[in-house]
Amino acid sequence: MIRGKLFALLLCLLLCGFDVYAQQTTDSNYKKPLKEVLDEIQEKYKVKIKYNPDMVKDKWVNYAEWRLRPDVDTTLSNVLTSLDLKVNKEGPGRYKLKEYEYFRWSVSDGWKELDRIASEYHDKESWEVRKAMLRPQLYKALELSPLPAKPASKPIITPKRIFDGYTVENIAIEILPGLYINGSLYKPLKIKGKIPVVLSPDGHWEHQRYRADCQIRCATLARMGAMAYSYDLFAWGESLLQFKEADHRRSLAQTIQALGAIRILDYVLSLKETDPLRVGISGGxxxxxxxxxxxxLDDRIKLSAPVVSVSSYFYGGCPCESGMPIHQCGGGTDNVEIAAMAAPRPQLLISDGQDWTAHMPEHDFPYLKKMYGYYGAADMVENVHLPAEGHDFGPSKRHPLYAFVAKNFHLNINTIKDKRGNIDESKVTIEKEPAMYVFGDKGEKLPSDAIKGFDQLQKVFAAATRE
Incomplete structure (x- = not known):
């Protein structure tokens, strides 16, 4: 009996001692597991926070109790910011834990930043000074100053395929030794004299340039009388013969894509049928x-149409858009100011109500109108806002693009309309994906000296930019 009482007393002392030791003190930085802190926040403020258990595993909050404030939003910010985490508010009392998104600001913060940027100039002359400073800094941020030497190899071109009013041929251009950018060039079936060309990069939608809506857009531009050059993003599409899909999320992706577009411009401007005064670009x-x-970056582009993309409070959620420090140029810039560098060249911005372009007409577009107004060209920038639409490149986005290109490049849009005056895309043939490959169904035609892997690319790029 005595032994039992002694054991109980000892156990009590040990537990008490453990409690004392486990108290939150300065010695332990008032440290608590993140999961425990989130549980306490949910209980204290009567809210619900959704999260993946892996996001909180092995994460601790220093000075946890000291970060609590009377309101839950400030508390969550205090707790999560040092861990590079944040929450999105999904409704009253409902939150979702996310990794910190450096590229996403609140709408109000984005607008304030654009206002700060815009305060640095007030007329054409002061804007031209800033633009002259920004452009070389953008090249430097991309590590493309100076540009690496252009390979002397000729493009690899597949046999031409003929369709109703247009043709298609697949093309691979070597942009660094062993590095290829792949695409498809759509041309009008009958070409007379000089004609426009529209570069057509696409976004992160599945199947990218192989998708039906991408083929429809490029083929319809060709049927209207322009060439359209559709090309892969880095480590996307046929570029996956050389790289892994994960490589697309490396910061160098942004640089390689910019270099690829420069080399595509070099190529299309070497074609005898290209009108250098009518070169455009439109991607979604x-x-x-x-x-x-x-x-x-490139004054050779005379018309632009960014679709469901430009915003003062969203900088691009992929490293291929914001991986290099372009937004630190000029003491801080954003995608709306970069878009303003197109002025006074014609520009169409297409926005919708379900993504980061939802507020385009309220603040960002008026800024762009003002910038174009510096040149007496406010009517050269347009916005088609579709508040009930979502994030895609569907007919509601394509049709305004056709009209914009036709108006500014002096093409006859009636060539793609039916008898009732509606845009008719039905004459486009949707090809199966392998038909659009440059290097064969299984990549068997990829040159033997092609780069294989990101490590090799880094070495080649470093050597090319040192020369």
Whole structure:
């Protein structure tokens, strides 16, 4: 009996000692597991926080109790910011835990930042000074200053395929030794004299340039009288013969895509049928970010149409859009100011109500109208806003693009209309994916000296930019 009482007393002392030791003190930085802190927040503020258990595993909050505030939003910010985490508010009392998104700001913060940027100039002359400073800094941020030497090899071109009013041939251009950018060039079936060309990068939608809506857009532009060059993002599409899909999320992807577009411009401008005064670019989503960046970088582009992409509070959610420090240029810039660098060249921005372009007409577009107004060209920038639409490149986005290209490149849009005056895309043939490959059904035609893997690309790029 005595032994039992002694054991109980000892156990009590040990437990008490453990409690004392486990108290939150400065010695332990008032540290608590993140999961425990989130549980306490949910209980204290009567809210629900959704999260994946892996997101909180092995994460601790220093000075946890000291971060609590009377309101839950400030508390969550205090707790999560140091861990590079955040919450999205999904409704009253409902939150979802997410990794910190450096590329996504609140709408109000994005607008304030654009206002701060815009305060640095007030007329054409002061804007031209800033633009002259920004452009070389953009090239430097992309590590493309100076540009690496252009390979002397000729493009690899597949046999031409003939359809109703247009043709298609697949093309691979070597942009660095052993590195290829692949695409498909759509041309009008009958070409007379010089004609326009529209570069058509696309976003992160599945199957990218192989998708039906991408084929429809490029073929319809060709049937209207323009060439359209559809090309892969880096480590996407046929580029996966050389790289892994994960490589697309490396910061160098943004640089390689910019270099690829520069080399595509070199190529299309070497064609005898290209009118150098009518060169455009239009991409959607991530391809839209690429569109506004390329227009800022290269004056050879005379018209741009970024689709469901440009925003002052969203900088592009993929490293291929914001992986390199382009937004630190000029003491801080954003995609709307970069889009303004197109002025006074014609620009169409297509926005919708279900993504980060939802507020385009309220603040960002008026800024762009003002910038174009510096040149007396406010009517050269347009916005088609579709508040009931979502994030895609469907007919409601394509049809305004056709009209914009036709108007500014002096093409006859009636050639793609039916008897009732509606846009008719039904004459486009949707090809199966293998028909659009440059290097064969299984990549068997990929040149033997082609780069294989990201490590090799880094070495080749470093050597090319040192020369």
């Amino acid at each position: 989503s991530g391809g839209g970010s690429h569109t506004e960046l390329m227009t800022a």
